[in-house]
Amino acid sequence: MASNTDPTRREEDDDTATATEQTPLLPPSTDAEAHTSHPPDGSARTSLLTSLQTPTSTSKGKKRRWPSILALATLCIVIICIIVFAFLAPSITESYAQQAAVFTPLELSIDSFTSSGVKARIKGHFSMDASRVEKKSVRDLGRFFTYIASQAETGESDVEVSLPEYGNLVLGTARVPPVWVSIRNGDTTLVDVVADLRAGDVGGIRNVAEDFVKGRLGQVRVVGKADVPVKSGVISLGRQRVVKEMLFAGKDVPKLPAYHIGKLDVHDIDLPEGGTGMMANVSISANNSYPIDFTLPSLGFDILVPGCAEDNSLIKLGDAETQETHILPHEEVMLNVTGLVHSLSPNLTKNCPTQNSDDKAMSPLDRMVARYLHGSNNTLYVQGSPSQPNPNTPSWLTDLISDIMVPVPLPGKAVQGHLIRNFSLTDTHFALPDPFAEPGTKAGNPRISANVKALVALPEEMKFELNVSRVRADADIYYHGKKLGTLDLHKWQAATSSRVPANGDGKKGEKKEELLLIESAVKDAPVDITDDDVFTDVLQDLLFGGKDVRMQIRALVDVEVGSAIGEFVVKGVKGEGSVVVKPISPSPGSGGNGGVGVPREFRPKVFGLQILDTSPTSLTLGARVNISNPTNYSASVPFMDIHILANETVIGHATAKGIEIVPGRNDNLYVEAVWDPSTLGGEEGKKVGREFLSQYISGYNTSLTLKAHEGSIPGNPGLGRVLGRFGVEMPTPSLGGAPRKTLPGEPDDGDGDGDGDGKKKKGPHFLDDATFHLLTSTATFTLLSPLRQTILYVESINATAFYKGDSVGHIDYDLPFAVPPVGPGGEGVVSPRLPVDWSLGSVGYEAVKGALGGRLKLAAYAEVGVRIGEWREGVWFRGGGIGASVRI
Structure with a gap:
């Protein structure tokens, strides 16, 4: 019964009885649950695990197995370490190291240049900054692993630097020696190594450098690669592949230093x-x-x-x-x-080629x-x-x-102030245009010739020799900031140059500067007056201002230079300077009738008057003129015609041809004049002309005004118009036809005619003396002709003589008589005896009788008709203080 009712027990007994080498060291559990969770044919591994699940104490009181438990735990730790350090740690540490590693360069020096590159010494601080790691798990594990490792050492390695955007162009490689560093977070290690740097693709580097220089390097990506052997203590972590990428963009891109x-x-x-x-x-x-x-x-x-x-x-x-x-x-x-x-x-x-004809080559x-x-x-x-x-x-x-x-x-070297420190003209000569020049052309412009001196400031760094051989320029002339005209110096002018020692002593901010003196003789440079109003201002200041007139010159100068490296032409150099023109000061108390007073020394002395031609209304005269030029300038006058005005009415014109005026005294200048008031001034001109002649021969103080007009300079009508805005007023000159010796104590005027014009003459010059004959009731007069070669005819006289306001007698004579030129000694001609109708019983007549055999002074008023060739004119004469002799 027992055997049938407990089979399990029986089987256990059988198994126990039959134990072999296959029997497990640890018996299986007798627990039913454990028994049913494992198959009866479980492996050794299953038996081992099952045994571990057995309670530490059983109902049977079995002894614990500690050696087996310790051996199993050690095996597990080893397995975990192998998994972590062999598989997981390198990946994490690599990611951690690339993000947390910080190198701050302190100094980069090149010990020497080698045939393949340079030997460079690199010094800096190495540290690990865990905060730079983005992923928390990597950051934590990395800090853990590096804390355990503490230190790391790299072996010798090659670092390659390349540019991906340039087809992975290799900039260079560096052989880096072993380096020991602390890898714990926050620790800093001083790194000081000497590395061999070898240049990469030189041709490619040139392309990168060219982009860098030209500013085309908007951003650049640099990649560094290296296989680095790493170990920590005695533990080798093998060769680690390190790839570092840096992007430089915007402000991070290096720039050429200023x-x-x-x-x-x-x-x-x-x-x-x-x-x-x-x-x-x-x-x-x-x-x-x-x-x-x-x-x-x-x-x-x-x-x-x-x-x-x-x-x-x-x-x-x-x-x-x-x-x-x-x-x-x-x-x-x-x-x-x-x-x-x-x-x-x-x-x-x-x-260089020019774009159009206006561009200067x-x-x-x-x-x-x-x-x-x-x-x-x-x-x-x-x-x-x-x-x-x-x-x-x-x-x-x-x-x-x-x-x-x-x-x-x-950078340029702009000279402080004007480049031309001083600009002067000496031996200045002005020339009016040829009368046959076409108006509006360069030939129709006045011309200037002068010796030009210019002091040019040189930049202090120019210490080489310069020899200026020729110059040319296009110059603009300004007055008070307004453009007056242009000075055409486009033709090459010979020049010389010399260095002037530096001025200034460098004290109190005064700066020394080198100067170059350039001298050139300018010949017949055309002057084009472009603004008539500005030219008028210049003339007004010259004639009225009484002080120097300063005009600015702004020019583009071409200079032909000889130097140590050869001869060359420097074009378009801007220059500024000034020209000072001395004024013609007006004489005191002169001016009037629209004219400008002329200094005494500038007043012309007319002599050698000749009648060249006559017409019923005109006289063509030729004369010699002495004039003094008080300025330092000379002038050529190929042709110029000016109007002669009296009382603001044109009564004649004068023409000068081929005249050369020099500074100082100018003698024997030949001019021609036409007296034709009725043609030039109409009826008003005829009246003014008759009045002027009458006043002149009567000894009145008369003056003439000379004015240019549009036809004064045929080649440049505009210049004539501007000059015509000003009239030069002058006292009527002595014609020089009746010279007399200078009296003792009377100053001479210096014109060589000996007439003593320096002192005011008494009485008329034309009527010199008179003689009355009581018995025949006639009178004769001594006349001094103003003409040297032409006979003057008096065709009629209607005259009355006065003594202290009372009539003496009257002459009415209409038979012509000649007045020839004065004799060699200056003696005049005596007129025919003219019949006198005495004012009998008058006080004047009684005075004449009382002066019988003696002289007295009379006054006279006459209407006189005169003729020269075909020209006829009636004038009046008033004279006082006429010396008269009384004869029987």
Whole structure:
């Protein structure tokens, strides 16, 4: 019964009885639940787990198995560590390291240049900053792993730097030695290593550099790659692939440092190969804002300047060489550059094509010099030269800079104030245009000739010799800021130049400056008056102002220069200066009738009067004139005609031909004049002319006004119109036809005619003396003709003599008689006896009788008809103080 009712027990007994080598070390649980959860044929692993689930104490009081539990726990830890450090840790630590690693460079110095690159020393701080890691799990595990590891060491590795946007262009590689750092979060390690840097694709680097220089590098992505062996303590973590990418954009893109040209000296030099050249020493300063320390070797460059704008060409100007320069971190860099110009390229001095006929042809050198002297920037282009001054310069560095071109702005040197410090004209000569010149052409303009002296201020850096051989210019003339006209100097004028020692002592802010004296003889330069109103102002100030008249000259000057590098023409150089014209001061109390007073020494002395031709209304006269020119200027007058006015009415005109006026005394100038009041002034002119002649021969103080008119200068009517706005008023000159000896004590006027005009004469000059004959009731008169070669005829006389206001007698005579020229001794001619109708019983007649055998002074009033050739005129005569002799 027992066997049938408990089969399980029986089976257990059987199993116990039959234990073999396959029997588990730990017996199976007798718990029913545990028994049913595992198949009867479970493996060793299942038996092991089952045994672990057995309670620590059983109802049977079995002993715990501690060694087995400890061995299993150790195995699990080892397995977990293998999984974490072999599979999970490298991935996490790599991600953590790339985000948390921070390197702050302190100094980058180049120990030396090698044949393939440079040997650079890199110093900086390395630290781990967990806050830079974005993913929390990576950040936490990374901090945990690096805390456990504490330190890490990299083995020797190669770092490659490339630019993906340039086809993965390799900028270079660096051989980095082993580095030990602390990798715990927040710890800082000073890293100081020396690495070999090798240049990559030099041609590709030149392309990148060109984009950088031209500002086309808007952004750049830099990728660094390296396979770095890493270990921590004795545990090797194998070779880790490190890829670091940096994006530079906007303000992060490095820029060329700002620089300043502090000093520029240009001087002549003797070339080693013979001949002369020009050397420039330039000092350039720039701020080094990077922690870079290295010594830059001496390098050679080509200096290029822009050619003509049409072809965008560049022309080599010279060579440049930099001195060896030590560059310190975050300090100003002083770079000394020496430039050398052997000679000028023909393309540099050849005129560029012009867009139209109005453009002035200029060469590239002309434009560069003109911009420099006027303060504008020029752009020079600096390109590395394949031939270097230092033979130790690595070839890779020469190849790198040989095709890199950097534009360098060269600031202009505007001279303070005017470029021309002083501008003067000496031996100035004015010439009126030829009478046959076509109006409106250059031939119709007045011309000026003079010796021009100009002191030109040179920039202090120009210490080379300049020899000016020729000059030409287009000059504008201004007066009080308004344009008067132009001075045409487009023809080349020979010139000389010489250096003037620097003035100023440099004290109290006074700056020394070099001056160049340029002298040139200008010949027949046309002057075009473009503003009549401004010219009127000039004349008004000359005639009325009584002080110097200063006119400004603004010119574009072309200068032909000889220098150590050859001869060339500099065009379009702006120059300013002034010309001072001495005034013609008016004489005191003169002026009137629209005329301007003329200084006494300027007044003409007329003599040698001749009648050249006559008509019923006109006289054509020729005369010699002595005149004194008080100015320092001379003038040529090929032809000029001026109006002669009396009482603002034209009564004649005078013509001068082929006259040369020099400063000082001018003698025997020949002029011709036409007296024709009725034709030139109409009926009013006829009346004014008769009145003027009557006053003149009566000894009145008369004056004439000389005025230019539109026809004064046929080739330039406008100039005549402007000159016609001013009349030159002068006392009527003595005709010089009746000279008399200067009396004792009477000053001579210096005109050589001996008439003593320096003292006012008493009585009329034409009527010199009278004699009355009582018995025959006649009178004779001594007449002094104003004419030297022509006979004057008196055709009628209707005259009355007075003594103290009372009538003496009357003469009415209509038979013509001749008045020939005066004799060699100045004696006059005696008229025929003219019948006298006495005023019997008058006080005057009684006075004449009382003076029988003696003399008395009488007054006279007469109407006289005169004739010269075909010309006839009736004039009146009033005279007082006439000496008269009384005979029987």
